[in-house]
Amino acid sequence: MVARMLREIRADFDAETIVVYQAYSAAVADAALAAGRFVAPFSFSRMTWIKPSLLWLMHRSNWGGKAGQERILAVRITRTGWEQALSRAVLTAPEPAVHGSAAAWSAEFARAAVHVQWDPERSLRGAALQHYSIQVGVGRGLIREFAEDWVVGVRDITPTVHKIAGLVRSGQSAKTRRLLPPERPYPLAPVIARRIHAGA
Incomplete structure (x- = not known):
């Protein structure tokens, strides 16, 4: 088995x-599904966070069990939009190898259009793993572009995640593999990888 990098986008x-x-409320999810993209009551006035790791979101939303996060959406966006976001992103904490100094990071972060955060990836049972998963915060200045230009499809996968959660609770984790998305390493241009501190 090939070892995973410490910080690697898998998607x-x-x-x-x-x-x-x-993960959204029923009102936001139903409107998005009907329109095929995000429309009101989706908020265009605050940052929206997107995650390519299903299991990380399942940990965060408790498999769609948290209030306001009951509906799980698989949102297909253009790679052009995704890579535009990454190319404009600033890490949510200073990293000397990227920013040089905390002051330089602070100035860059204050005007960032996109935020990037690396969090421990999660197992089916929610345990923190020894490698990290990315979440990307698309800022208010790009929200319209995200919703209207990048999104090419929205799919409700709530029934699937509930089925997976049920299998995990009943000790049948092995049966979930065919239900999980085929996440694999996403190729990054070196300049983007450096910017978001991806790699070992």
Whole structure:
């Protein structure tokens, strides 16, 4: 088995698009599904966080069990939009190898259009693993572009995640493998990898 890098984007993607996951209330989810993109009551006035790791979002939303996060959406966006976001991103904490100094990071972070945070990836049972998963915060200045130009499809996968959660609770974790998305390492241009501190 090939060892994973410490900070690596793993995702379900094809030549043109990548799938990210979000958890919303029924009102936001139903409106997005009807329109095929995000529309009101989705908020265009605050940062929205997108995650290519389904299991990380399942940990965060308790498999759709948290209030306001009951519906799990698989959002397919263009790789052009995704990579534009990463190319404009600033880490949520200073990293000397990237920013040089905390003061330089602070100045860059204050005007950042996109935030990037690395958090421990999660197992099916929610345990923290020894490698990290990315979450990307798309800022208010890019929200319209995200919702209207990057999004090419929205799919409700709530029934699937509930089925997976049930299998895990009943001790049948092995049966979940065919239900999980085919997440694999996402290729990054070196300049973007350096910017978001991806790698070993």
